[in-house]
Amino acid sequence: MKEPIGRFIARWYSIPLLLVVWQVAVSSGLVQSRLLPGPAAVVEVLFSQIMSGVLVYHAAVTLGRALSGFALAATVGIPFAAAMARAPLCRNLFEPIFFFGYPVPKIALFPIFTYIFGLGTQSKIAFTFLECLYPIVVSSYFGFRGIRTRLVWTARNFGAGPWTVFWRVVLPSALPAIFSGLRIALPVAIIVVVLTEMIGDSIGLGYYITVWSTRFTFQNVYAAIIVVGVCGFSLDQILVQIRRRFVHEAPDAAR
Amino acid sequence: MKLRLTVFQNLLVPVVVVVCWEVFGRLGDVPPYLSYPSQILAALWHLAADGELFGAVVVSLYRVTAGFAIGASAGVGVGLAAGLVRGVRNFFDPLVSLLFAVPKIAFLPVFLILLGIGDPSKIGIVAFSCFFPMFIAARHSVSSINKLFVWAAQNMGASRHTLFFRVIIPAAAPEIFAGLRISLAHAFIVLFAAELIGSHSGLGMLIADGEDAARFDLMFAAILAFAILGFVSDRILMAVRARVLRGAMLGTEEKILA
Numbered sequence: 001m002k003e004p005i006g007r008f009i010a011r012w013y014s015i016p017l018l019l020v021v022w023q024v025a026v027s028s029g030l031v032q033s034r035l036l037p038g039p040a041a042v043v044e045v046l047f048s049q050i051m052s053g054v055l056v057y058h059a060a061v062t063l064g065r066a067l068s069g070f071a072l073a074a075t076v077g078i079p080f081a082a083a084m085a086r087a088p089l090c091r092n093l094f095e096p097i098f099f100f101g102y103p104v105p106k107i108a109l110f111p112i113f114t115y116i117f118g119l120g121t122q123s124k125i126a127f128t129f130l131e132c133l134y135p136i137v138v139s140s141y142f143g144f145r146g147i148r149t150r151l152v153w154t155a156r157n158f159g160a161g162p163w164t165v166f167w168r169v170v171l172p173s174a175l176p177a178i179f180s181g182l183r184i185a186l187p188v189a190i191i192v193v194v195l196t197e198m199i200g201d202s203i204g205l206g207y208y209i210t211v212w213s214t215r216f217t218f219q220n221v222y223a224a225i226i227v228v229g230v231c232g233f234s235l236d237q238i239l240v241q242i243r244r245r246f247v248h249e250a251p252d253a254a255r
Numbered sequence: 256m257k258l259r260l261t262v263f264q265n266l267l268v269p270v271v272v273v274v275c276w277e278v279f280g281r282l283g284d285v286p287p288y289l290s291y292p293s294q295i296l297a298a299l300w301h302l303a304a305d306g307e308l309f310g311a312v313v314v315s316l317y318r319v320t321a322g323f324a325i326g327a328s329a330g331v332g333v334g335l336a337a338g339l340v341r342g343v344r345n346f347f348d349p350l351v352s353l354l355f356a357v358p359k360i361a362f363l364p365v366f367l368i369l370l371g372i373g374d375p376s377k378i379g380i381v382a383f384s385c386f387f388p389m390f391i392a393a394r395h396s397v398s399s400i401n402k403l404f405v406w407a408a409q410n411m412g413a414s415r416h417t418l419f420f421r422v423i424i425p426a427a428a429p430e431i432f433a434g435l436r437i438s439l440a441h442a443f444i445v446l447f448a449a450e451l452i453g454s455h456s457g458l459g460m461l462i463a464d465g466e467d468a469a470r471f472d473l474m475f476a477a478i479l480a481f482a483i484l485g486f487v488s489d490r491i492l493m494a495v496r497a498r499v500l501r502g503a504m505l506g507t508e509e510k511i512l513a
Binding site: 092094205210 | 265346
């Protein structure tokens with residue numbers, strides 16, 4: 001399915017248009033190129049920094065932290081949500097913590113994390129874990145609770161044991177909700193890591209952005225922002241692909 | 256009896272944590288940077304009594320409200336326009352999908368340079384990060400409206416004005432509120448980071464001050480105030496939502512969350 005060239009232009013023209021306007025504004029001296037370097041300068045820096053491996057290194061640090069925190073939150077959060085949905089005791093003990101804690105801006109706790117875990121990678125991963133845990137648990141919890149009892153009854157009627165019921169009925173029907181929780185949590189992980197790196201660190205993309213902006217070298221700042229954006233976008237796409245692989249029937253996929 | 260047991264279990268974990276924290280904090284078994292609850296409450300009281308807390312809360316609240324109001328209304332406006340008009344949609348869709356994956360806080364240095372270290376840069380960055388989730392929610396809300404409603408209204412001779420205010424807005428409202436809630440959460444995260452990284456006032460600054468002076472009770476008090484502020488704002492938004500969407504919420508499981 002190739003769409004006509006006219007429609008393609010109509011749908012995507014705004015990005016090149018803005019880039020051209022930006023470049024013209026910079027080249028004509030309308031804005032100070034020191035504060036707002038043109039796209040050509042940014043791309044040049046982007047390539048040289050990637051080639052020299054500096055941006056690759058910082059991106060690897062940031063991605064490693066974001067993915068570790070995210071993976072930790074998923075491995076803890078999903079079984080925990082299942083336990084909360086299925087066991088009343090567990091639900092009563094922990095439901096208030098999740099539902100009252102959900103709207104609290106947890107970023108305020110970050111200073112405490114730096115005291116407990118230090119300024120380095122550990123505090124970032126621990127904090128990312130906390131931030132990702134909430135959307136994953138809350139979304140999966142609703143997924144595990146919203147299972148149609150009829151399906152479970154049918155499976156039991158056919159003689160399925162609790163283990164089979166969980167793996168073949170409960171988990172597949174909760175999977176769409178679990179994935180939407182993961183999809184909320186993944187960008188959160190990247191945001192939180194970049195943000196905490198900006199607050200205080202000596203490696204990572206957030207550090208890179210802060211240090212080059214204090215040197216007033218904004219082409220490097222924009223280059224790093226582009227790298228962050230590309231990382232976030234590709235991770236989301238990977239998650240969408242994994243979801244497509246595992247979730248076979250999802251009528252309300254858009255949600 | 257059953258209800259009492261549930262309430263008991265609900266409160267068990269938080270109460271145990273707070274009591275242990277207090278006891279071990281007083282005994283000195285907890286590192287000093289964790290402080291302990293009664294000391295934190297005393298610090299909170301002290302901060303509130305000498306007006307420092309009030310001043311910081313006003314500053315932070317002003318920034319978050321102004322930024323949220325600007326960013327969210329721009330997001331709703333442009334999002335609805337993008338949902339309704341193809342030209343607007345074609346212009347904004349690629350830009351938003353390009354920028355959505357970028358943590359907006361990464362633009363903080365740019366905002367600081369362009370708007371200075373005071374209120375405008377904080378309001379700007381908050382508005383900027385509120386815009387995107389709001390745009391996506393509003394744009395999506397319009398495109399997911401049941402076409403039959405629109406056709407029915409048109410058939411019955413509704414003007415464009417009536418169509419917009421009596422059909423499209425009510426049908427889009429639930430998703431717009433979902434977007435508002437996400438935007439509000441983003442607003443607080445970004446505000447906190449902005450105040451911590453570059454600011455001379457506000458709650459974020461109060462937390463940083465407490466940290467610098469090793470007055471951990473003060474730091475915790477400010478953190479507590481910030482958490483309460485975020486929590487209460489979310490509650491207010493949900494209360495407004497419940498009022499506006501009286502009909503749409505009947506029989507949904509979301510009552511648990513709200």
